[in-house]
Amino acid sequence: MNTGTALTPTPRSPTTWGERLQRLHIDLWLLTLLLAIACIGLITLYSASGHSLSAIFAQAQRLLLGLAVMAALAQVPPDYYRAAAPWFYGVAVLLLMLVLLLGDHAKGAQRWLDLGVIRFQPSEMMKLGMPMMVAAWLHGRALPPTWKVVLITLAIIGVPAVLVMMQPDLGTALLIISAGAFGLYLGGLSWRWILGALAAAAAAAPLLWFRLHEYQRQRVLTFLDPERDPLGTGYHITQSKIAIGSGGVFGKGWLHGTQAKLDFLPESHTDFIFAVYSEEMGMMGVILLLGLYTMVVGRGLFIALRGHDSFQRLLAGSLALTFFIYVFINMGMVMGLMPVVGVPLPLLSYGGTSAVTLLAGFGMLMSIHTHRKLLTS
Amino acid sequence: MNSYDALKDLYEEKRNFSGRILVAGVLLILMVLLLLARLADLQVLQHDYFSTRANDNRMRVVPMPPVRGLIYDRNGTLLAQNRPSFNLEVTREQVEDMDALLEQLTPVMGLTPGDIARFKDRVRKTPRYRGVPLRTNLNPEEVARFEINRYNFKGVDITAGLSRTYAMGPSASHVMGYVGGISEADYAKLDERLYQGINQIGKLGIERSHEDELRGTPGARIVEANASGRPLRELEQRPGAPGRNLYLSLDAKLQNIAELALGELDGAVAAIDPQTGEVLALVSKPGFDPHPFVEGISTKNYRALQSDPSRPLYNRALQGTYPPGSTIKPFMTFAGLFHGETSNEQHVNCSGTYYLPNSSRKFRCHKRTGHGTLDMGWALAKSCDIFYYQLATNLGIDRISEVMGQFGFGKPTGIDIPHERSGLSPSREWKRRVRKEPWFPGETLNIGIGQGYWQVTPLQLAQATARLAMRGGGFEPHLVHAIEDPLTGTVTGVTPKALPPMLESEPHEYDDVITAMELVTHTPGGTAYRIGRDSPYRIAGKTGTAQVAGLSQAEEDAPELSATPKHLRDHAWFLAFAPTDKPRIAIAVLVEHAGHGGSVAAPVARQVMDQYLLGRVQFATATLAATAAPAANASADPGAAAGEFDGFVTASERPAPPPLPAVPTLTIPAQKPPGASTENPADAVEVDDAEAAFEKPPAAPAPVNDAADAPPPEGELNPPKPQP
Helix, strand or coil, rough: CCCCCCCCCCCCCCCCCHHHHCCCCCCHHHHHHHHHHHHHHHHHHHHHHCCCCCHHHHHHHHHHHHHHHHHHHHCCCHHHHHHHHHHHHHHHHHHHHHHHHEEEEEEEEEEEEEEECCCCCCCHHHHHHHHHHHHHHCCCCCCCCCHHHHHHHHHHHHHHHHHHHHHHHHHHHHHHHHHHHHHHHHHCHHHHHHHHHHHHHHHHHHHHHCCCCCCHHHHHHHCHHHHHHCCCCCCHHHHHHHHHHHHCCCCCCCCCCCCCCCCCCCCCCCHHHHHHHHHHHHHHHHHHHHHHHHHHHHHHHHHHCCCCCCHHHHHHHHHHHHEEEEEHHHHHHCCCCCCCCCCCCCCCCCCCHHHHHHHHHHHHHHHHHHHHHHHHH | CCHHHHHHHHHHHHHHHHHHHHHCCCCCHHHHHHHHHHHHHHHHHHHHHHHHHHHCCCCEEEEECCCCCCCCCCCCCCEEEEEEEEEEEEEECCCCHHHHHHHHHHHHHCCHHHHHHHHHHHHHHHCCEEEEEEECCCCCHHHHHHHHHHHHHHCCCEEEEEEEEEEEHHHHHHHHEEEECCCCHHHHHCCCHHHHCCCCCEHHHHHHHHHHHHCCEEEEEEEEEECCCECCCCCCCCECCCCCCCECCCCCCHHHHHHHHCCCCCEEEEEEEECCCCEECCCCCEECCCHHHHHCCCCHHHHHHHCCCCCEEEEHHHHEEEHHHHHHHHHHHHHHHCCCCCCCCCCECCCCEEEECCCCEEECCCCCCCCCEEEEHHHHCCCCCCHHHHHHHHHHHHHHHHHHHCCCCCCCCCCCCCCCCEECCCCCHHHHHHHHCCCCCHHHHHHCCCCCCCCCCCHHHHHHHHHHHCCCCCEECCCCCEEECCCCCCCCCCCEEEEECCCCCCCCHHHHHHHHHHHHHCCCCCCHHHHCCCCCCEEEEEEEEEECCCCCCCCCCCHHHHHHCHCCEEEEEEECCCCCCCCCCCEEEEEEECCHHHHHHHHHHHHHHHHHHCCCCCCCHHHHHHHHHHHHHHCHHHHHHHHCCCCCCCHHHHHCCCCCCCCCCCCCCCCCCCCHHHHHCCCCCCCCCHHHHHHHHCCCCCCCCECCCCCCCCCCCCCCCCCC
C-alpha cells in the first residue's frame, strides 16, 4: 500500500502492531492486558484445581470462545448496539421472567434457563443489556437528565434488578444495578440526587434486612464476625483469610499453597481463587494482578473519554467501572472486607458464562474505540 | 433547540462526563488503596498469625508406638515377645453397605455377635478413612480363607500387628503378668505423652512393675493432612526408643520343673539364690493363660476364672498367707540360741503333753506317746512340739516377735512385682492395736509352733530361709537380673539390695540351727530323711503342716489322709537350702491339701534343688506320685524323673486334671473382688479392670490351724485363758 503516490490522501499504512490490530478493530492495550490476566488465571487454576489439566482445557476453551465473541463484537459499529439496545434489553427481561417461571434449580436458586439446545443464565445477558439500555436511553436526552428521565432510568434498572434478586442472586443483582447506576452517574445525575439516594439507601437498609433470605442474612452476620461460626458459614472466610495471610509478601510459591491443596479452602477454584493466588504468589503477585486490573479499567475509562457520542461514552464508562466493581467485590469478599456474595474474579474464576460475558463487554469497548477513528478519518 | 445550543450542550456534556470520569477515577484509586491496605494487613501485619493457623490446619502428629521390650530368663530363654499377628480390618469409607458386608463376612470368618457389637462401637469412634479391627489374632487358616474370598469384600483387609505372647503360658503367668488395654483408671494415673499410640499397658507381674523400662518412648511422624484429616505426606520423623529388654533371674527350666513337681496339686514354690536375693523360681499353681487377657478377656471367661474353686488368678507365692506350722521352728531355735534360752546341751523330756506353769491346761505333742528325751537338734529333726512350747514360754512373745521381725516375717519382702502381702508376725503390740486385747501367755505356745495368729507367704519363708543360710546376711528378693538397651546393646546389671544386718549374734548360733536342720534331712528319723538319704549335696530343711479344717475336739486321732475330703486336707510345707556349706538355693514349698510336708512338699523341693545344683532331676518321685494319687502323673514322667527333661511341657500336653470335688461354700468363700459384680454381663464387653482381682485376693478359705505334723492338742482352737 505504500507504493501509492504521496499526494493521494490515502489512509496511512499501519506501521505498528497496534495500528494493524486497530484495523481489525482490536485494541492492543486491552488485548494484552486481558491475555495476561487470563494466563495468570489459567496458571492459578492449575494449582487451585489440584493439577487438573482437564479443568485447564475447559477453561481455556471458554476463554477462547470469549475472545472470539469479543473479536466478533468489536467488528460491529457502536451505532448498531445503540439501535439494538432496547430489543436486547427487552428480550433479557422476558427471559428473566421465564427463569422465575420455569427455570432450573441449582443450589437452591433459580438461575438457569434450559432452552433445549443450551442452558444459560439470562442474568448474564442482562449484565450487558443493562449498560446498553441505560446508555441508549440517555443518549437521546439532554444531559444532565431531568427528574423524569431519571425516574424512567431507575425503572429500567429496577425491573431486571428485582427479577434477578428474586432468583435469588444478590451478587449478579448488585452488578446489574451497578452497571445501570454508573450509566446514570456518568450521564450527569446531580450530586444532590446521588447523596439523597445514598441517604435513602442507608435508611432503607433495615427494611432490606428483613427482605433478605436467611442464607444472605447469615452471610452478613458472618461477615461482621467470621469467628461467630468458624465451622459453618464463617468457615469460608476464615480459611480464606488464613490462606491470604499465610502467603505473606512473597507467597508460598506456585503449587505450594497448603490451604487449597489440602481442601481447607472451599470453592478454591471458583469464587475464592483469589485466596489461592494470594497464598502462592504473595503480596507481590497481588499487586501485579491488581495493577493489571486497574490498567484494564483505566484503558476502559480512556476509551470512554474518547467516545464519540453519549451512548459510546456512557456504555464504555459503565462497562469499565462495572468491571472494577467485579474485582473489588470479589477481592473484598475473599479478604473479609465485605459479606460473601457470589461474584467471580474476572478471568480467574473457573466457570464459563461470566468470562464470555466479560469478554463480550470488552468487544463492545473495542468497537467503540476502533470505529471512532475510522469514522473520523 | 438550535444547533448552537445543541453543540454547546454536546460540549458541555462531554465536559461534565470528563468530570464524572475523574471523580470515578479518584474513587477507584481510593478503593484500590483500600484493597492494598487490607492486603498489607493480612499478608504483612498478621502474616505470622495466619502462618501458624495454616500450619495448625495442615500438620498432624501421628504417634509411632515403640516396640515393647522383650523378657528373657536368666539363661536367655525368651519368655515374653511380640509376635506378628493378623487382624481383620474394615475401612468404613470403602464400604457401601456395612450391614450387608458383616452379614456376608460372618460365615466366612466366623464372626460372633460379640465381635460385631464391639466392632460397631469402635467404628463410631474412628475416622472414616481409618481401618477398624473386626477380629484380631487370626490363625493361618482364617487368613487363607479370607484371602480366597477377598474379592467379595471391598474395604476389608488383613493387617499385621504385634501381639504380646508368653512362652511359658500359665506356668509363669503370675510372675510375668500380662499387658492389656489401658483402662480409664490407668489413664488417670499415667503421663499420656508417654503413651502416644500405645494401647496396652502392663497389668500384672513384671509387665506391670517394669512398665517404664519395657514400654519405651513413643516417636512421632509429623504428617501433612488434608481438611478431612487424611495424612498425605510425611514432613518429619521424631524417633522414639524401643522398650528395654529384661533379663530375669528366673530360670525357666527350674520354674517348669517346680511346676511339674507339684503335679496336679495346687501350691506354690519360691526359690531364691541366697547369695544375691535373685528369685530362681516362683510358681503358683494353678496358673492361668495370660493370652486372653492380652486380647481382651470377655466377662464370661473372666467370671469363669474368678469362680474357679482352685483360684488360678491368685498368686499363692506372694499373696497366699498360711500359718507356717513347724517350718517356724528353725527360727524359733535361733531365737532361743540368740537369747540364751536353749543350747546344744539342753535336753527336754517329751511325754506327749505339756502344761503351762500354774495351769491345768494340757498342750499335746503331735506324737501322743511322746518323743522321750531329746536334745535341741533332735527336737527340730523330729519336730517335737513340747520342746518348742517350753522354748516359747521361756522366750516370751516380745523376744519371739523381735527375732521373727528380723527374719522378715510380717512385712513384704519387697520383691519387684506388685500385690505382695505382708502376712502377720504376731506380737503383743499387734494384738493390742488390732484386736484391742492384751496378750495371753497361752498364745505364746501356739506361736512357738507356728500357729495361732501366724500368717506367712511362701516367698517370706523362702526369704527367711535365705537369711538363715546366709548367717544373717542376704539380699532383697528380686526378679530382674539385668536390663538391656536394645539400641546400644548395653546390659546393665541390677545391683542386689543388701538387707540390713540382723542383730549381733555369734556365728555358731546359725551353725547350730543349720546342723539341726541337716538332721531333718540326713539322719534316719528326721522328718524329711527320705529326700536327704541319697542326696549328693547337703540339705538343711524343715517340714511343716498347716491344718485347714479344725478337727472336732472329740476326735482323738487324725483320720487317715485318704479318708479326708481333699479340700479339708492339710497344707504341706517344706523349706530348705543347699548346699549347707555354701548355700546356692533357698526354697520354700507349699502344697495345698496334700497332708504331710515331709512326704509331699519335700520331694518337690528336692527335685527343684536337683535341677538347679546338678542340672538334672535325680530324685525319683514315686513317693509324690503315690501320695497325690491320680494327680502327680506329670512329675512321674520318666523323662523328668531321669533328669532328662528338656523343653517346656505345655498345659495341653499334660493329662487332664481330675474332676474337682464338690466344694462347699464354707471352705472356698466365694469372695468376688470389688467391681466384679458391676461388670456388664454382656459377653462382648472387655474386662478393663481384671487386675483388680489380683490386688485383693480372697481371704484364706477356712480357719487354718497348724497341726504341727500331727493333730493338735485340745484347746488349740481356743487359745487357753491365763490361769488366775
